[in-house]
Amino acid sequence: MNMPLRKTATADVPAAAAAAVADVLRLTPPKPSYLKMRLVPQLTELAARVIPPLVMLTLILTVWQILCMKPGATLPAPSKIWSEAYDLIVDPFFVAGPQDIGLGWRVLTSLQRVAIGYGLAGIIGILLGTIIGQSVWAMRGLDPVFQVLRTISPLAWLPISLAAFRDSQPSAIFVIFITSVWPIIINTAVGIRNIPQDYRNVAAVVRLNHLEFFWKIMIPSAAPYIFTGLRIGIGLSWLAIVAAEMLTGGVGIGFFIWDAWNSSRLSDIVVALVYIGMVGFILDRLVAFIATIVTRGTAAN
Amino acid sequence: MNSYLKIDHVEKSFHSGASETRVLAEITLAIAKGEYVSIIGHSGCGKSTLLNIVAGLLPATTGGVLLENREVNEPGPDRAVVFQNHSLLPWLTVYDNVRLAVDKVFSGSKRRAERDAWTLHNLDLVQMAHARDKRPAEISGGMKQRVGIARALAMEPKVLLLDEPFGALDALTRAHLQDSVMALQQKLGNTVLMITHDVDEAVFLSDRIVMMTNGPSARIGEVLNVPLPRPRKRLEMASNPVYLKCRQRVLEFLYERHRFVEAA
Numbered sequence: 001m002n003m004p005l006r007k008t009a010t011a012d013v014p015a016a017a018a019a020a021v022a023d024v025l026r027l028t029p030p031k032p033s034y035l036k037m038r039l040v041p042q043l044t045e046l047a048a049r050v051i052p053p054l055v056m057l058t059l060i061l062t063v064w065q066i067l068c069m070k071p072g073a074t075l076p077a078p079s080k081i082w083s084e085a086y087d088l089i090v091d092p093f094f095v096a097g098p099q100d101i102g103l104g105w106r107v108l109t110s111l112q113r114v115a116i117g118y119g120l121a122g123i124i125g126i127l128l129g130t131i132i133g134q135s136v137w138a139m140r141g142l143d144p145v146f147q148v149l150r151t152i153s154p155l156a157w158l159p160i161s162l163a164a165f166r167d168s169q170p171s172a173i174f175v176i177f178i179t180s181v182w183p184i185i186i187n188t189a190v191g192i193r194n195i196p197q198d199y200r201n202v203a204a205v206v207r208l209n210h211l212e213f214f215w216k217i218m219i220p221s222a223a224p225y226i227f228t229g230l231r232i233g234i235g236l237s238w239l240a241i242v243a244a245e246m247l248t249g250g251v252g253i254g255f256f257i258w259d260a261w262n263s264s265r266l267s268d269i270v271v272a273l274v275y276i277g278m279v280g281f282i283l284d285r286l287v288a289f290i291a292t293i294v295t296r297g298t299a300a301n
Numbered sequence: 302m303n304s305y306l307k308i309d310h311v312e313k314s315f316h317s318g319a320s321e322t323r324v325l326a327e328i329t330l331a332i333a334k335g336e337y338v339s340i341i342g343h344s345g346c347g348k349s350t351l352l353n354i355v356a357g358l359l360p361a362t363t364g365g366v367l368l369e370n371r372e373v374n375e376p377g378p379d380r381a382v383v384f385q386n387h388s389l390l391p392w393l394t395v396y397d398n399v400r401l402a403v404d405k406v407f408s409g410s411k412r413r414a415e416r417d418a419w420t421l422h423n424l425d426l427v428q429m430a431h432a433r434d435k436r437p438a439e440i441s442g443g444m445k446q447r448v449g450i451a452r453a454l455a456m457e458p459k460v461l462l463l464d465e466p467f468g469a470l471d472a473l474t475r476a477h478l479q480d481s482v483m484a485l486q487q488k489l490g491n492t493v494l495m496i497t498h499d500v501d502e503a504v505f506l507s508d509r510i511v512m513m514t515n516g517p518s519a520r521i522g523e524v525l526n527v528p529l530p531r532p533r534k535r536l537e538m539a540s541n542p543v544y545l546k547c548r549q550r551v552l553e554f555l556y557e558r559h560r561f562v563e564a565a
Contacts, residue, residue: 198388201358204376206405206456216401220392295392 076267084267092275103253103275110241110252111279113169117176118237125181125233126226129188130218139189150182154240158247168248172241179240180233184226191225192218220295227291234287238280304331305492306355306460310364313350324350326518328364330511332460337486337493339503341551342513343559348496351513352464355494356382368459378406381458385465387445389437389452396433399423399452406456423455424448426485443474450482454489461486463495467502476535479506487532500555504547505538512554522559525550 061078068077076084087094092104132139157178161171195218203217219226245254253272260268313325324347332338340348353359355366357376365372368379381402389398400420407416424430427447437445446466453461466482467475483506486493497503503510507527514522527547529538538544 198384198386199390201356201376201382201384202388202390204358205356205378205380205382206402207377208405212405217390220390223392 076270081267081270084265085271088268088271099259101251103256103272106251106253106256107275107279109250110245110254113172113245113252114176114234114237114241114283117173117241118180118234120173121177121181121184121233121237122230124177125184125229126188126219128181129185129226129229130192130214130222132185133189133192133222143189146182146185150186154179154236155243155247158244162248168250172244172248172250172252175240175244176237180237183232183236184229187225187229187232188222191222194225195221223295224291227287227295231284231287231291234283235280238276238283242276304367305334305336305369306332306494307367307370308332308351308355308364309367311351311354311361311366312363313347313354313359314362323518324516325354326520328521330521330524332492332494334492335490337495337506337508338511339495339497339507339509340511340513341497341500341503341555342519343515343555344498346513346516346519348513348519349464352382352462352494352496355460356380356462358382378402378456379459380462381453381456381460382462382464383446383449383453383466385468387437387442387449387469389445389448391437394434394436395429395440395448396420396424398437398448399455402452403455420455423451426454427451427481441474443470443478446470446478447481450485454485454491459492461491461493463493465496465498467497467499475502480535482506483531483533500548500551503551504544505533505535510547510551512551512559514559523550523554 065077065079067073068075068080082089088103092102092107094102095105128142132142154175157175158171161174161178162168165171165174199217199221203213208216241252242254242257245252246258249255249258253276257269257272260266260272308328308330311325311328312323314321314323316322328351330338340351342348350359354361357366357373357380360374365374367373373380389395390401393401400416403411403416403420403423407419411419421430421433424433427450429444429447429451432440432444432448437448440448446469450466463482467478470478479502485491486506495503495506504527510525510527511521512523512525513519525547527543529541529543529547
């Protein structure tokens with residue numbers, strides 16, 4: 001981008017040398033416009049990222065349309081979904097009755113449950129993981145238990161939690177919690193166990209107390225591991241909430257799918273699936289984004 | 302000699318299962334205030350173990366360490382360590398790495414502004430004030446070690462413990478940093494105990510050189526006084542007969558009388 005500027009600089013030298021016999025001829029370089037300097041490369045970059053997925057999406061939709069256009073097709077074609085579920089697609093936040101609300105509201109209800117369950121899992125997971133990572137005895141006692149518990153499917157917990165809480169709301173939250181807490185515990189424990197002895201030595205020489213050691217050494221040092229756990233955890237909890245809501249009922253996106261299936265509104269189900277996918281994607285990226293900010297120093301080493 | 306730091310009959314054994322390995326045997330050493338003492342020996346002779354015992358990071362099996370006639374058996378800022386691999390916290394800036402130590406050590410005695418000034422003063426001593434907002438990953442190995450030294454100095458230690466502080470550096474950086482450390486010690490009058498395996502470094506910097514025999518059961522083989530006046534100039538040392546003689550003595554000890562058999 002600096003090319004025109006540099007050219008004048010070299011052109012000035014012979015001109016100055018010849019100044020005794022001839023007038024200095026100043027070459028004014030054409031001022032590179034903002035459009036050329038910044039906007040064009042940025043747009044090219046953007047296009048390179050946006051166009052390939054758009055092309056693929058169009059291709060998938062076309063194939064889908066062709067496959068499902070036949071009269072006897074079991075699944076709706078994109079065009080049919082557009083016409084049947086038009087109000088769901090264009091307005092996520094309409095309210096037309098107690099059970100007839102936009103998908104945005106339903107997703108928000110589900111997200112609220114996830115926030116509580118996942119938040120609890122984050123706090124308890126990091127604390128338990130720290131204890132297990134710090135203490136050999138806690139690890140020996142708890143690790144086998146956790147390794148067995150973590151393999152249990154989220155839905156297998158549901159009857160137990162329904163029996164314990166006798167209400168669908170806390171049960172759904174408990175299922176989120178119990179699903180997402182294991183990867184957080186295990187990754188935190190690994191992160192704590194991998195704190196270099198050097199950092200512990202520094203803390204010992206400076207005489208940090210336990211609380212200071214936890215906040216100033218442990219958490220930052222284990223942060224990349226903790227965030228790996230948190231990222232797996234958010235994915236699992238979003239998987240679990242949809243399944244849990246299908247069984248517990250209520251307002252969430254999971255129950256919406258179950259309800260639509262019972263009333264044979266296949267188009268609505270497809271729209272809900274797209275919502276779920278998008279929200280899951282955003283959640284994952286959100287945690288990853290927070291991770292890059294928080295671990296900016298640690299990851300570089 | 303009045304001993305400021307005293308290592309008194311220290312022994313160290315490591316147990317693994319039923320077998321017991323004696324690493325250090327009968328180490329007794331007295332260091333005067335303001336003295337610069339180096340411990341030299343082949344790798345694996347237990348010199349780092351000895352330093353860790355003085356630092357309080359490892360307990361001695363028998364014997365003990367006295368600082369100003371008081372036993373010290375846990376780590377503390379009065380015996381600040383400069384670690385071989387700098388050990389800066391990578392998520393903190395250069396300033397915050399030093400400030401962490403300053404905040405902790407002077408939490409009761411200095412006010413906020415004073416701690417800030419003291420942190421900057423110590424970064425200035427090692428000529429690192431310009432990089433105060435950089436993270437360890439963004440500065441060179443020599444610079445990291447400077448910050449490590451600043452962090453140790455900022456604790457105002459009674460004894461400065463250097464664990465092969467120049468070991469990981471290239472030759473030019475090492476020489477430069479050795480000059481800095483010597484100038485700082487001259488200026489501040491620190492008592493220094495340094496671990497090294499570099500003969501020239503030991504002779505150049507030290508008042509006394511403690512030579513250790515090979516492990517297991519390493520002991521102090523010989524203690525050499527280096528009667529060179531300070532300040533010492535690197536270039537003059539190359540032809541100084543006293544320097545050369547001291548160097549010769551250490552080399553003889555390490556490579557004739559206590560050859561490192563495993564390396565041969």
